[in-house]
Amino acid sequence: MPNVRPVPTVRRRRLGEALRRYRNSAGMSLDMAAATMGWIGPKLSRIETANGHIRPAEVAALLQSYGVVDPEVVSALEGLAKDARKQGWWQTYSGVVAPAYADYISLESDAASVHEFAPLLIPGLLQTASYARETIAANATTRTPEEVAALAEVRQARQAVLTRPQHALKFWAVIHEAVLHQRFAIRPNTMRDQLRRLLDVTDLPNVTLQILPLDVTPHPGGAGAFSLVGFPGPMPDVVLLENLIGATYVEGVDEVRTFADAFERIVAAALPTDDSLALIARMEERCRK
Numbered sequence: 001m002p003n004v005r006p007v008p009t010v011r012r013r014r015l016g017e018a019l020r021r022y023r024n025s026a027g028m029s030l031d032m033a034a035a036t037m038g039w040i041g042p043k044l045s046r047i048e049t050a051n052g053h054i055r056p057a058e059v060a061a062l063l064q065s066y067g068v069v070d071p072e073v074v075s076a077l078e079g080l081a082k083d084a085r086k087q088g089w090w091q092t093y094s095g096v097v098a099p100a101y102a103d104y105i106s107l108e109s110d111a112a113s114v115h116e117f118a119p120l121l122i123p124g125l126l127q128t129a130s131y132a133r134e135t136i137a138a139n140a141t142t143r144t145p146e147e148v149a150a151l152a153e154v155r156q157a158r159q160a161v162l163t164r165p166q167h168a169l170k171f172w173a174v175i176h177e178a179v180l181h182q183r184f185a186i187r188p189n190t191m192r193d194q195l196r197r198l199l200d201v202t203d204l205p206n207v208t209l210q211i212l213p214l215d216v217t218p219h220p221g222g223a224g225a226f227s228l229v230g231f232p233g234p235m236p237d238v239v240l241l242e243n244l245i246g247a248t249y250v251e252g253v254d255e256v257r258t259f260a261d262a263f264e265r266i267v268a269a270a271l272p273t274d275d276s277l278a279l280i281a282r283m284e285e286r287c288r289k
Contacts, residue, residue, distance in 0.1 A: 009050070009084060009099075009103050009106075010103040010104075010106070010107055010238065010249055010251075011080050011083055011084045011103075011106065011107075012050035012053075012080075012084050013050040013249075013251060014080060014235065014236065014238070014251065015047075015050070015054070015059075015077060015080040015081055015084065016047055016048040016049055016050045017048075017236075017251060018077055018080075018235070018236070019047065019048055019054075019059075019062065019063075019077070020048040022063060022066045022068050023048075023066055025066070026065075026066040026067055026068075028065075028066065029041075030044050030045055030048075033062070033065065033066070036062075036065040037058065037061060037062060037065070053081075053084065054081050055081060056078040056079075056081045056082045058081075059074070059077050059078050059080075059081045060074050060078060063077065070234070072233050072234055073233075073234045075233070076231075076232075076233045076234050076235050080235070083106075083110070088105065088106055088109060089157060090102055090105045090106075090154060090157075093150055093151075093153070093154050095150075096143075096147045096150045096151055096154075097151075097154060098246065100246050100247040100249075101247065103247075103249075104240055104247060105154075105158060107229055107238060108158060108161060108169070108229065109161060110231060111161075111169060111229045111230060111231055112167065112169070112170060112230050112231055112232045113169065113170040113171070113172070113229075113230040114169060114170075114171050114172070114227055114228065114229050114230070115172045115173075115227070115228040115230070115260075115263050116171070116172070116173045116174070116225075116226070116227045116228070117173075117174050117221050117225055117226055117227075117262075117263060117266050118173060118174070118175045118176065118179060118225055119175075119176040119178070119179070119212075119221055119224065119225055120176070120179060120225060121135055121179060121225075122135075122175065122179060122194060122198070123171075123173045123175070123227075124155045124158060124159075125158060125159050125161070125162060125169075125171055125173075126159075126173065126197065126198060126201055126209075127155060127156075127194065127197075128190070128193050128194050128197045129152060129156055130187060130189075130190045130193060130194075131190055131191075131193075131194045131197075132151075132152040132155045132156065133148060133149065133152040134184055134187065134190055136148050136151050136152055136155070139244065162201070162204060162206065162207060163204070167232075168204070168206045169206065170206045170208075171206060171207050171208070172207075172208040172209075172210075172267075173207075173208070173209050173210070174210045174211075174212055174221075174263075174266050174267060174270050175209070175210070175211055175212065176211075176212045176221070177211050177212060177213050177214045177279070178214060180195065180211070180279075180280065180283050181283075189287075191287060192284060192287035192288060195280055195283055195284035195287060196284055198280050199277060199280055199281060199284065202273075202277060208273060209273065209276055209277070209280075210267060210270035210271060210272070210273055210276045211270060211271050211275075211276040211279050211280065212266065212269060212270045212271070213270075213271055213279075216269050216270070217269065219265055219266055219269045220261075220262035220265050220266060221262070221266045221269075223262075224241070225241075225242065226239055226240065226241055226259055226262075226263075227239065227240040228256070228259050228260055228263055236251070236253055236256065237256050237260070238250070238251055238256065239251075239255070239256050239259045
C-alpha cells in the first residue's frame with residue numbers, strides 16, 4: 001500500500017509554526033536543529049510545515065534544544081502534538097462535515113474564547129435549530145435535505161461549549177442590526193424564536209452580545225464577517241473567515257492582531273450590551289404581534 005501523505009490540520013499548522021518561531025529565535029538552521037534530535041533536516045521541515053508528525057516527548061526535547069523551558073509553553077505544545085489527530089463527536093458526521101469545518105470545531109472545543117463579528121447571520125453558537133436549518137438550506141445549495149438536517153444537528157451540538165461544566169467558552173458576538181430584520185416566509189415564527197434565544201442566552205455569564213446599529217458610522221467590519229478564536233496559555237490565536245465554498249484560517253501573529261484591533265473598534269461602534277438587549281426585546285415583541 002502506498003504511503004499516504006498526512007493532510008495538514010489547523011492543530012498541526014499551529015504546532016509547526018510555533019516550533020519554527022522558537023527555532024528562529026534560537027538562531028538555528030533546520031539542519032542544526034534536526035541534528036540535535038538525530039534527524040535530518042527534511043524531517044523537521046515536514047514537521048514545521050504540518051506535513052509530518054512529532055511525538056509529545058520529541059516536542060519537549062526539541063524545545064529544550066532551543067532553550068525553551070517555560071513549562072506552560074512546553075505543556076501547550078505537547079498538547080498540540082498529542083491532540084493533532086484527536087477525534088471528537090463531530091467525526092460521527094464526517095460524511096457531511098468538510099475537513100476545514102471539522103478543524104474549526106476542534107479548535108472551538110479547545111478554545112478559551114471566541115470573538116465573532118456577524119454582519120449577515122446570527123452566529124452559529126447562538127442559533128435555534130429552526131434558524132440553523134433555514135439558513136443552512138439557503139447557503140448550502142448543493143446539499144440534500146438529509147445533509148442539511150445533519151449540519152443543523154452539528155451546529156446545535158457545537159453550542160455545548162457555552163455550558164460545559166469546566167472552562168465554558170467565553171463568547172462575545174457583535175451582530176449587525178440588519179440581521180435581526182430577516183424574515184422567513186415559510187416559517188414566520190423562526191425569527192421570533194431566534195430573537196428570544198438571543199435574550200435567553202445572555203443570561204449565561206460567559207456570553208456577551210452587542211448589536212451594531214443600522215446608522216453606525218464606517219467601521220472595519222465593512223470588510224466582512226470573522227471569528228477570532230483565543231486559546232489559553234501561550235498559544236497564538238486564530239481567525240476564521242468563511243464563504244460559500246469553505247473556510248480560510250488566518251494564523252500569523254501580526255495578521256491576527258489586525259483582526260483583534262478591528263474587533264475592538266467594532267465593539268466601540270456597537271450599542272452597549274443593555275441597549276442591545278433592549279433593541280432585541282423590542283423586535284421580539286414586534287414579531288409576536
